[in-house]
Amino acid sequence: MAMAIAVDGVNYMVRAEVPACYEALLRQHLYPLGGRWLGGEAMKHKSELTLSRLRKANMARLPLFRNSRGEPAHSMADGSDWALSAWCNAVTGELGELASLIKKIERGDFTKDAVQRQLSDELADVVIYLDILASRCGVDLGSAVASKFNLVSDKLGSDIKL
Numbered sequence: 029m030a031m032a033i034a035v036d037g038v039n040y041m042v043r044a045e046v047p048a049c050y051e052a053l054l055r056q057h058l059y060p061l062g063g064r065w066l067g068g069e070a071m072k073h074k075s076e077l078t079l080s081r082l083r084k085a086n087m088a089r090l091p092l093f094r095n096s097r098g099e100p101a102h103s104m105a106d107g108s109d110w111a112l113s114a115w116c117n118a119v120t121g122e123l124g125e126l127a128s129l130i131k132k133i134e135r136g137d138f139t140k141d142a143v144q145r146q147l148s149d150e151l152a153d154v155v156i157y158l159d160i161l162a163s164r165c166g167v168d169l170g171s172a173v174a175s176k177f178n179l180v181s182d183k184l185g186s187d188i189k190l
Contacts, residue, residue: 079168080170086156112161115157115161122153125150126154129143130147173190
């Protein structure tokens with residue numbers, strides 16, 4: 029049976045069976061985020077994405093990842109068992125997959141239109157891992173992006189601000 033969790037009124041589907049020991053872990057980390065465990069309750073999905081919502085979903089889903097042996101990929105629910113360099117390597121790996129796909133488009137192996145879904149998926153993987161890395165660095169990515177964007181706008185003499 030699929031499980032569901034809610035964080036700040038947004039529901040997330042957990043498509044894998046969650047062992048009882050991880051249910052408690054998920055609950056422990058969801059409640060401080062304003063989340064609650066939904067079990068098998070019906071799900072509704074929002075289509076709007078904010079970096080804040082991504083962060084909450086990432087932190088709620090992180091304990092569910094498994095390694096190739098089916099064991100939990102993380103001993104700490106927030107991913108703090110991985111060094112910052114490991115999370116940076118994860119981001120870089122996803123950028124590498126994107127770069128490889130772009131290389132193949134540019135050398136004519138296939139058209140951008142033919143692999144549009146793959147491009148979208150690789151870009152999404154980059155953003156997802158980048159958010160987890162930012163979390164581990166203690167950085168609110170939304171605030172950091174807005175601040176940096178506005179700083180560059182000021183340098184350019186632009187009124188375009190976030």
